[in-house]
Amino acid sequence: MGWAGSSGVVAGSGFGWAVLVASYLLGNDLAQADARFDALARTYDVASKRVLTATEVGPGWRCWDVGGGDGRIGAWLAERVGADGSVLVTDIDPRWLRDIEDLPNVVSRRHDVVRDELPDGKFDLIHARLVLLHLPERHLVLDRLIGCLAPGGYLVVEDFDCERAPVLAAPRGSALVFEAVIGAFHGLLRERGADPAWGRSLATALGDHGLSRIVTDIFSVTWTGGSPGIDLHRVNVEQLADQLRASGISGRQLAEFRALLDDPAFAVRSYPLVSATGRRA
Ligand SMILES: C[S@@+](CC[C@H](N)C(=O)[O-])C[C@H]1O[C@@H](n2cnc3c(N)ncnc32)[C@H](O)[C@@H]1O
Numbered sequence: 001m002g003w004a005g006s007s008g009v010v011a012g013s014g015f016g017w018a019v020l021v022a023s024y025l026l027g028n029d030l031a032q033a034d035a036r037f038d039a040l041a042r043t044y045d046v047a048s049k050r051v052l053t054a055t056e057v058g059p060g061w062r063c064w065d066v067g068g069g070d071g072r073i074g075a076w077l078a079e080r081v082g083a084d085g086s087v088l089v090t091d092i093d094p095r096w097l098r099d100i101e102d103l104p105n106v107v108s109r110r111h112d113v114v115r116d117e118l119p120d121g122k123f124d125l126i127h128a129r130l131v132l133l134h135l136p137e138r139h140l141v142l143d144r145l146i147g148c149l150a151p152g153g154y155l156v157v158e159d160f161d162c163e164r165a166p167v168l169a170a171p172r173g174s175a176l177v178f179e180a181v182i183g184a185f186h187g188l189l190r191e192r193g194a195d196p197a198w199g200r201s202l203a204t205a206l207g208d209h210g211l212s213r214i215v216t217d218i219f220s221v222t223w224t225g226g227s228p229g230i231d232l233h234r235v236n237v238e239q240l241a242d243q244l245r246a247s248g249i250s251g252r253q254l255a256e257f258r259a260l261l262d263d264p265a266f267a268v269r270s271y272p273l274v275s276a277t278g279r280r281a
Helices: 032-053 072-081 094-100 138-147 174-191 198-208 231-239 241-246 251-261
Strands: 009-011 017-019 062-066 086-091 106-110 123-129 149-160 167-169 212-219 222-224 267-269 273-279
Touching: 032 072, 032 094, 032 123, 032 149, 032 212, 032 231, 032 273, 062 072, 072 086, 072 094, 072 106, 072 123, 086 094, 094 106, 123 138, 138 149, 138 198, 149 198, 167 174, 174 231, 174 241, 174 251, 198 212, 198 273, 231 241, 231 251, 241 251
Parallel strands: 062 086, 062 123, 086 106, 123 149
Antiparallel strands: 009 017, 149 273, 167 267, 212 273, 222 267
């Protein structure tokens, strides 16, 4: 698999390098990133694997997982494509990709999908989960990724529609606290150019960018207080606690929010994951 170099690495952090992250709010440099990848995997890997399986990805395929996080989906793809296939896993901050570095058919790299030179070669399947939502340049990125597809190749983009995740059951009055904290979190995302509702635009966007045979899946479950998936809210809010306070959320609201996430009487719909698949002509 060919690879063109990338830019933006500065030596000297605890991991041997620090990374210039342009706009991503939930940087991988804090311990919460690992817990975030766990929470995402526990709820959403089943849906992502079903959608990827529907492409019939198999032996010999060349795949690229963009913004691969901790590399779990990359490792799963590597199993599917076997020794004759290859999987490139990239991330603007690849420190959590260490576990997949030894897999013989995987290449992992630091790479900014917005700015860096694109990899050589064409891919049969490109996958990006919960990456484009964060990037103000998401339409440019779609064009870049589509340009890297082989004829007939598949692009699978998965993103949340964060605005369709209502509270389903709450001890008296607590829905207001939950909504205030999560609303402030979504406000911080928007300030960075993220689009928390981007998931609902995916199918249209793939068509507008020239892909055909577009299929959309939507996956959502109920998260109750204390369930593993609800940790996604916990880690996001923990990581941004200072910024949330600066945006007007009080210490008391944050404490009530944390208590709700442990309360089995609390239930909220998980962020719906919208998975859109399209093919290059
Ligand atoms: C919410 S996480 C999702 C990780 C993984 N795809 C998953 O679903 O578990 C977003 C990932 O995108 C990466 N990312 C953010 N901006 C990026 C960029 N410009 N280029 C490549 N990766 C980026 C982050 O470092 C992070 O690992």
